Amino acid sequence: MGLNLTQKIIKNHLVEGDMRAGAEIGIRIDQTLTQDSTGTMAYLQLEAMGVDQVKTKRSVAYIDHNMLQEGFENADDHKYIQTVAHKHGIYFSRPGNGICHQVHLERFGVPGETLLGSDSHTPTGGGIGMLAIGAGGLDVAVAMGGGTYYITMPKVVNVHLKGQLKPYVSAKDIILEVLRKLTVKGGVGKVIEYTGDGVTTLSVPERATITNMGAELGATTSVFPSDEATRDFLNAQCRGEVWKELSPDVDAEYDEYVEIDLSQLEPLTAAPHSPDHIKSVSEVGGIKVDQIAIGSCTNSSYQDMMKVAKILKGQNVHPDVSLVISPGSKQVLNMLAVNGALADMIAAGARILESGCGPCIGMGQAPASNAVSLRTFNRNFKGRCGTDSADVYLVSPEVAAVSAITGKLTDPTTCTVDIGVEIPERFLIQDNMIILPSDTPDAVEVVRGSNIKPFPLNSELSQVIEGKVLIKVGDNITTDHIMPSNAKLLPYRSNIPHLAEYCLAPCNEEFPARAKQNGGGIIVGGDNYGQGSSREHAALVPLYLGIKAVITKSFARIHKANLINSGILPLTFAQPEDYDKIHELDTLIITNAVDQLKNGSTIIVKNVTQGTEYTMNVQLSDKELEMILAGGKINLIKQNQ
Ligand code: MIC
Ligand code: SF4
Numbered sequence: 001m002g003l004n005l006t007q008k009i010i011k012n013h014l015v016e017g018d019m020r021a022g023a024e025i026g027i028r029i030d031q032t033l034t035q036d037s038t039g040t041m042a043y044l045q046l047e048a049m050g051v052d053q054v055k056t057k058r059s060v061a062y063i064d065h066n067m068l069q070e071g072f073e074n075a076d077d078h079k080y081i082q083t084v085a086h087k088h089g090i091y092f093s094r095p096g097n098g099i100c101h102q103v104h105l106e107r108f109g110v111p112g113e114t115l116l117g118s119d120s121h122t123p124t125g126g127g128i129g130m131l132a133i134g135a136g137g138l139d140v141a142v143a144m145g146g147g148t149y150y151i152t153m154p155k156v157v158n159v160h161l162k163g164q165l166k167p168y169v170s171a172k173d174i175i176l177e178v179l180r181k182l183t184v185k186g187g188v189g190k191v192i193e194y195t196g197d198g199v200t201t202l203s204v205p206e207r208a209t210i211t212n213m214g215a216e217l218g219a220t221t222s223v224f225p226s227d228e229a230t231r232d233f234l235n236a237q238c239r240g241e242v243w244k245e246l247s248p249d250v251d252a253e254y255d256e257y258v259e260i261d262l263s264q265l266e267p268l269t270a271a272p273h274s275p276d277h278i279k280s281v282s283e284v285g286g287i288k289v290d291q292i293a294i295g296s297c298t299n300s301s302y303q304d305m306m307k308v309a310k311i312l313k314g315q316n317v318h319p320d321v322s323l324v325i326s327p328g329s330k331q332v333l334n335m336l337a338v339n340g341a342l343a344d345m346i347a348a349g350a351r352i353l354e355s356g357c358g359p360c361i362g363m364g365q366a367p368a369s370n371a372v373s374l375r376t377f378n379r380n381f382k383g384r385c386g387t388d389s390a391d392v393y394l395v396s397p398e399v400a401a402v403s404a405i406t407g408k409l410t411d412p413t414t415c416t417v418d419i420g421v422e423i424p425e426r427f428l429i430q431d432n433m434i435i436l437p438s439d440t441p442d443a444v445e446v447v448r449g450s451n452i453k454p455f456p457l458n459s460e461l462s463q464v465i466e467g468k469v470l471i472k473v474g475d476n477i478t479t480d481h482i483m484p485s486n487a488k489l490l491p492y493r494s495n496i497p498h499l500a501e502y503c504l505a506p507c508n509e510e511f512p513a514r515a516k517q518n519g520g521g522i523i524v525g526g527d528n529y530g531q532g533s534s535r536e537h538a539a540l541v542p543l544y545l546g547i548k549a550v551i552t553k554s555f556a557r558i559h560k561a562n563l564i565n566s567g568i569l570p571l572t573f574a575q576p577e578d579y580d581k582i583h584e585l586d587t588l589i590i591t592n593a594v595d596q597l598k599n600g601s602t603i604i605v606k607n608v609t610q611g612t613e614y615t616m617n618v619q620l621s622d623k624e625l626e627m628i629l630a631g632g633k634i635n636l637i638k639q640n641q
Pocket of ligand 2: 360
């Protein structure tokens with residue numbers, strides 16, 4: 001039996017385990033990336049582990065999220081990351097150089113290698129044929145130190161693309177169609193592998209749009225083959241030497257199969273407030289639009305920006321629309337400046353933002369009250385844009401640019417402007433915003449600002465776990481609910497006590513106070529709890545507030561791993577209907593917790609308030625169990641030293 005591409009890359013990196021779907025495997029990580037909002041914590045952890053020089057082939061620290069230097073906090077964190085990277089053998093991408101995923105694709109990605117990044121959209125690298133996985137900062141720190149990365153061997157879903165897209169229908173519509181078919185939890189425990197003739201019609205940046213937003217499926221990652229289009233892209237980045245051809249065996253087998261006929265697709269949108277609320281643009285109709293934001297790691301490539309510039313050329317942005325554009329990298333922005341496309345955007349009335357995440361993570365450009373905002377981004381969770389009452393629709397750059405002119409959501413397929421853009425023969429390459437690791441690391445002094453506070457550490461699991469249900473939430477709770485991020489909070493990513501005041505506040509403002517009054521407790525959630533980002537703050541902050549266990553119908557992959565790394569026990573209802581029987585403020589108790597965990601795959605949770613008990617599933621590998629018993633990954637590492 002032949003192997004699919006996912007299995008081939010895993011096989012080449014397998015350190016431990018059996019490649020059977022559902023079994024735990026350990027893989028070797030070739031490259032890592034961090035960004036600043038998860039990076040401070042990751043590097044504090046790297047330092048705590050005593051790693052001197054990173055052991056990966058390439059590790060890069062990006063600054064792209066916290067760019068509004070409202071106070072000293074962000075600038076201090078940038079300095080810390082710059083100096084700690086310089087000392088420990090890590091490349092540093094300066095603020096302004098661009099969004100981590102875009103820059104990594106341009107300058108560092110290598111087909112067939114593994115990449116672990118402290119950001120959920122790390123799978124963008126799948127566009128170039130990498131096995132690129134998002135993880136919590138601690139897992140990335142361990143990988144930088146040469147440690148094995150453990151995951152569940154995924155099932156592999158084959159998405160077979162046939163045909164060719166019509167003009168003005170784009171890669172964004174392909175991934176929105178996949179989201180329509182599979183939903184935000186349809187990818188959990190799976191890798192999405194793209195094949196078919198349709199693949200050859202897509203350039204690397206288009207493929208990267210698709211693998212990027214595969215994160216919204218909850219998938220472990222997504223991957224495309226490495227073919228001539230990959231070679232052309234790498235040649236144009238003057239990195240042709242890292243290209244190699246990669247494809248699945250002809251008799252490769254897959255666990256699931258989805259077919260998409262590209263020629264049948266039409267412009268789609270993810271309606272508020274979930275990336276899988278998919279409708280066609282024409283079905284939603286010409287709703288009036290107040291704001292349009294083009295950019296983010298999903299849609300900010302040179303090709304995307306050139307299409308937008310071509311649509312805007314000689315036109316005026318509608319007077320009722322605020323159009324903001326953030327090109328994904330310095331390379332993209334510089335090329336637009338040199339070829340005049342930037343001037344076309346500015347002349348039309350676009351507001352140009354620096355190359356970074358910006359409005360995607362609520363760092364400015366919050367829409368007006370009750371506004372409709374069209375965004376080419378990947379997440380439209382309620383409130384993420386900074387305005388609770390706003391309705392965010394996720395769309396392609398083509399839909400966004402045409403709607404910016406008309407002032408209403410517009411199906412662009414009737415436009416006649418030619419927006420064909422090829423990958424240039426040579427991108428403009430100037431790596432002067434990337435600082436190489438120091439040749440004399442011992443001489444580098446790490447600069448730590450006063451905003452950097454120690455991170456919380458758990459203690460060994462006790463036999464009795466007791467606490468009140470401090471909050472009971474529904475399905476698909478995101479890490480943006482658990483640990484909101486916006487312009488006010490992002491500067492405090494290295495200050496857990498400050499962040500704790502806002503934990504789960506979008507669900508219940510009283511949660512932090514309730515947790516403190518009760519000396520901690522238990523969280524109860526529905527399906528796909530913790531979907532979205534990789535931020536380990538969504539586990540570290542609950543840990544700081546004394547959360548001992550989180551009981552749900554099911555978990556999102558990265559968040560579950562972050563809870564385990566923090567020593568917080570994740571449990572799932574053996575009988576999903578028991579979810580309905582637990583009430584907020586009930587007191588729950590688990591007796592003989594350590595023994596129960598060691599002896600079986602279920603555990604009994606007693607509800608003292610109601611005088612009942614429930615059976616919960618414990619879905620932990622042996623290594624994860626060890627971590628829970630030790631009180632988290634750092635404690636376990638220390639125990640084993
Ligand atoms: C996001 O898009 O939610 C983020 C901000 O990039 C996060 C990382 C973070 O919270 O710092 C992610 O996707 O992992
Ligand atoms: Fe940045 Fe948005 Fe991409 Fe997250 S999703 S890395 S915030 S651009």
